Amino acid sequence: MRPRAVVAGGAGFLGYHFVKHLLSRDFDVVVLDNYATGTRRNAQDCSIPDRCDFIQHDICKLIDVAGPVDYVVNLACPASPVDFDRIPIEIMRACSEGTRNLLELALRKGAGFLQASTSEIYGDPEVHPQCEDYTGNVNIIGPRAVYDEGKRYAEALCFAFHRKYRVPVHIARIFNTYGPRMRSDDGRVVSNFCMQALTGQPLTIYGGGRQTRSFVYCEDEVDGLYQLMTSEHTGPINIGNPTETSIRDFAELVLELTGSKSELCDLPLLHEDDPKRRRPDISRARELLDWEPKTDLRTGIERTLEWFRELI
Ligand code: NAD
Numbered sequence: 582m583r584p585r586a587v588v589a590g591g592a593g594f595l596g597y598h599f600v601k602h603l604l605s606r607d608f609d610v611v612v613l614d615n616y617a618t619g620t621r622r623n624a625q626d627c628s629i630p631d632r633c634d635f636i637q638h639d640i641c642k643l644i645d646v647a648g649p650v651d652y653v654v655n656l657a658c659p660a661s662p663v664d665f666d667r668i669p670i671e672i673m674r675a676c677s678e679g680t681r682n683l684l685e686l687a688l689r690k691g692a693g694f695l696q697a698s699t700s701e702i703y704g705d706p707e708v709h710p711q712c713e714d715y716t717g718n719v720n721i722i723g724p725r726a727v728y729d730e731g732k733r734y735a736e737a738l739c740f741a742f743h744r745k746y747r748v749p750v751h752i753a754r755i756f757n758t759y760g761p762r763m764r765s766d767d768g769r770v771v772s773n774f775c776m777q778a779l780t781g782q783p784l785t786i787y788g789g790g791r792q793t794r795s796f797v798y799c800e801d802e803v804d805g806l807y808q809l810m811t812s813e814h815t816g817p818i819n820i821g822n823p824t825e826t827s828i829r830d831f832a833e834l835v836l837e838l839t840g841s842k843s844e845l846c847d848l849p850l851l852h853e854d855d856p857k858r859r860r861p862d863i864s865r866a867r868e869l870l871d872w873e874p875k876t877d878l879r880t881g882i883e884r885t886l887e888w889f890r891e892l893i
């Protein structure tokens with residue numbers, strides 16, 4: 582019998598790639614999604630008839646899935662900084678009530694549990710690069726806290742279920758992931774710059790552009806998530822790309838790859854707590870999962886630009 586996974590948030594950007602990855606590994610999949618930030622197109626395009634069921638469901642409501650379940654995967658949470666102001670309560674509820682409902686499902690089914698955590702739990706880090714033992718620098722009451730503290734709570738809840746009920750949890754700390762299937766209007770830097778360059782609009786650089794991020798390509802990311810989910814390791818484990826890029830250099834790369842004549846336009850930061858530097862230490866992923874990213878930024882962005890051209 583094929584293994585069967587329930588993927589909450591499977592109609593989102595990462596969800597699309599993860600569901601495809603599971604199907605290619607001969608899994609059956611049940612997707613739970615309320616389409617808050619996901620799309621029906623993603624749901625339709627990744628599906629294989631008879632192997633993939635879609636249930637429109639808010640994970641904050643009680644969850645029941647008929648039949649055996651081997652893994653429960655929690656990707657369900659709005660993740661773009663623009664959503665932190667737009668739907669803050671929904672984010673906190675997805676991280677708290679939603680994660681709890683999914684952990685209860687895993688407990689009832691005797692299933693493993695993969696939690697999509699995030700580099701945001703390190704806040705605006707004072708340690709560089711960030712290793713998993715670093716406990717972070719998060720402003721508890723800042724505008725990003727709904728997401729940062731929500732995800733920190735979700736990790737703590739996973740460990741509570743693990744310690745008390747022996748649920749086999751696996752916690753992945755995901756760093757900025759990009760690629761085809763991103764929403765063109767999600768407000769993240771990759772989608773903004775690609776769309777702005779392709780449509781001749783100015784590239785909006787917030788806060789000077791000296792802040793850094795480390796971008797990982799979607800296929801590398803879901804490969805790492807899969808390795809972790811099917812391992813015996815609880816984590817947390819950073820799944821990201823250790824190559825660090827400043828936002829201004831990233832803008833220049835997008836201009837070069839598109840040949841766009843767009844200008845760079847300096848704007849204030851969206852949020853005061855915008856992390857100044859972010860880069861994962863992935864020694865643990867290398868050692869325990871034999872995983873590291875393979876796709877360089879240039880190649881990944883070229884593939885991503887193809888997706889945005891198609892959307893335009
Ligand atoms: P996304 O917004 O594209 O996907 C999230 C999905 O969850 C969407 O399909 C949305 O409709 C669904 N969802 C949201 N709230 C829900 C609810 N209450 N009930 C059911 N479904 C709900 O975002 P993504 O970039 O694909 O991120 C997926 C996961 O990975 C998130 O948990 C996010 O925190 C985490 N993550 C992503 C990144 C990244 O760079 N993309 C980085 C770190 C962590």
Ligand code: UDP
Binds near residue numbers: 771850855
């Ligand atoms: N950013 C930017 N211009 C944009 C969007 C984002 O300069 O149009 C910056 C943002 O301030 C942050 C970085 O790019 O420093 C990454 O932002 P994103 O929203 O993609 O993700 P974050 O890592 O902040 O969650």
